[in-house]
Amino acid sequence: MRKVLTIAGKELRSYFVSPMAYVVLVFFLGICGLIFALTIGTPQARADMRGMFHTMVFVALMLTPILTMGLLSQERSSGSMEMLMTNPVRDLEVVLGKYLAAVGMFALLCIISLEFPLIMSKYGDPDWGAIWSGYLGLFMAGMAFIALGLFASSLTSNQIAAAILGAFILLFFWLIGWLSYSVSQGLGDIAKHISIFENFQDFEKGIIDSTPIIYFLSLTAFALFMTVRTLENRRMI
């Protein structure tokens, strides 16, 4: 576990010595803040965060591949992978360390974004129960996004390719729910069950159900498992 934290600490530091952390923070808070300001300023504005969570989870979907793109691909392209992997560390420890760093960054985004409900509560009386459940959903979705993005990063030595691939995988899991309207009942149900969008909806409404929690956790675990497997396959260097 100490090795995992060592790697996570190193990656978190890297985020902040490069422009990466600031770019992601500015984009996330900028876009979400803009939409928040636009919606809350209208006469029909309501004191709930449902629309905001929708925005935040989508912006997170677009930004997490940028957080994860370099985590493994850069090790490979710069050759530092060799130095890293010849240390007495397990592949799983490397993957978990890098994963934790990105999750840490994402947690920071979530915490700063608490400004939105706080501002709201100054002028209205939002339902904090629904807000916490929305945040739980946002965070769980973020965990899955990052795991899938990390997997994309393990597949290539090119950061940009990793980011695009990551975004593509996430969009696939986001949009597949739409299929349910245009295919047969059975197939549609499957599409709905594996869609990030469909699974996220309950959280926004303030419903904490075990199904979407299990969904996000298993998507995360599956993506991390695949990442470890890819890393083990050293022939692809």
Added chain:
Amino acid sequence: MIHTEGLTKFYGNYRAIADVSLHVDEGEIVAFLGPNAAGKTTTMRILTSFLPPSSGTATVAGHNVVDDSLESRRCIGYLPEAASLYADMRVLQFLRFCAGLRGMGKAETKERLEYVLATCGLEERASSIIGTLSLGYRQRVGLAQALLHDPPVLILDEPTVGLDPNQIREFRNLIKSLAGDYTVMLSTHILPEAQMTCQRVIIINHGEIIAEDTPEALTAQIREAETLYVAVQAEDEAIPRLLRDIPQVTAVRPTGDGKHIFHVDTEVGADVRAEIAEFVVKKGWGLLELRPVEMTLEDVFRELTTEEEEPE
């Protein structure tokens, strides 16, 4: 300490190494010598568990590098070729990171950090960002991380690349000072380096080990003739012919260094220096230089790795 048997590695259809079996004893310093793309790096990557072998087995300090790789990696300090480090980290930060990965305790880390910074001449650069360092200094950082956890086995891939002549001399002294305490395997294609620092040389070419011995034994093994370097001062075109007539001399070749400077080959085991000196003096020429030519590893290497016969 290092033992391999029948190591073979394929990259797709390309065979990088074939049937590499080698043995390095505890405390020994061994050079792994070969031209570029001979399979040195591949072998070292297998030993450090970075790549799995296609077949064959390797053990380091008694631990199998595939099945027991965490343990074997713990025993190795590895300097990869052209050490790629994290360019955005500071030297000390990076070394602390490495200490963390190797599970070193606080007190141990502090003590070893002081030692490696001093040994590698990095004290003044400890807070520099690695990306701003020159190649030579980066190489030192690479070496520092390899020594950091005081591993019994050091595997160094082309350690002197990028160092200036002074640094190379310091580095060789450092390696020599490690003899006995550490088992060192270093790869190089610079022959004097192997000759100067190592007790034993393993020569690899096209992925196969072609020779393995002490530098002296290797040179003796392929020596076909004793050669003398003779420089004479005289105005006589017949010098080569006259020298050739001295008993036991087999050939006289101009060296190309100057007009009357020759390599004189004699039969193996013969020493005709006295005869040549006497002959030259008797002729009334001036004898400027007369010394035996040592065969270098370079000659051995060329002999072993060049395939086409050189025309006489």
